[in-house]
């Protein structure tokens with residue numbers, strides 16, 4: 124049976140088109156690209172479910188949205204491709220998540236197999252691998268990179284505890300005084316390490332906002348913590364919805 128897969132409208136660079144073809148090749152699908160370079164004809168496609176759940180550069184397969192289409196909609200920031208927890212913490216020089224999803228497809232990694240990223244940075248490979256059910260070992264010389272990679276991938280497991288901790292936080296209207304060094308250090312102290320890591324990173328994001336963007340620290344901490352909780356919740360929900 125023949126079928127059709129349409130590329131995302133924002134696929135515009137030659138390298139993206141090449142990666143799109145390589146991921147189709149790797150998923151063992153014969154295809155022909157149409158003249159407008161916006162879709163492909165799938166020839167004798169046997170398992171369109173697999174294509175839907177794995178592809179990175181395609182919006183639809185046989186008229187149905189791909190998993191990546193649903194995943195990439197879970198973006199609460201203004202930047203493209205900073206969906207789920209990818210956005211957490213400003214980090215220059217990170218991989219494009221969509222490219223990493225395609226690379227994992229091209230390598231042919233299956234759920235339960237492991238990818239090693241010896242320069243994990245902001246954790247892009249770790250999160251994209253996790254979305255495909257692929258294990259990831261990440262290394263980095265920077266403790267901040269290790270922390271952000273952990274928070275982006277592990278907070279989902281303790282989202283209830285994180286929400287419960289949020290209930291105990293001082294209101295931002297208390298200002299800096301309500302969030303002095305002692306109050307900050309006591310947040311989640313004694314809690315599960317993953318919960319502690321979440322709030323440690325939230326503090327660093329707020330610190331970055333207050334130093335770089337001259338925002339009030341207490342307000343930034345409150346806003347960023349809420350956005351982080353929403354993003355982790357999005358991750359938890361999409362995981363259930365798509366049975367990831």
Ligand SMILES: C[S@@+](CC[C@H](N)C(=O)[O-])C[C@H]1O[C@@H](n2cnc3c(N)ncnc32)[C@H](O)[C@@H]1O
Pocket residue numbers: 214216217218219241242243244245246247248262263264265268
């Ligand atoms: C460009 S960043 C990687 C970004 C990553 N691909 C991402 O998507 O966020 C390179 C990383 O390599 C780390 N690094 C550099 N030299 C290293 C070394 N010798 N051992 C471990 N990590 C190292 C740096 O700390 C930095 O986080």
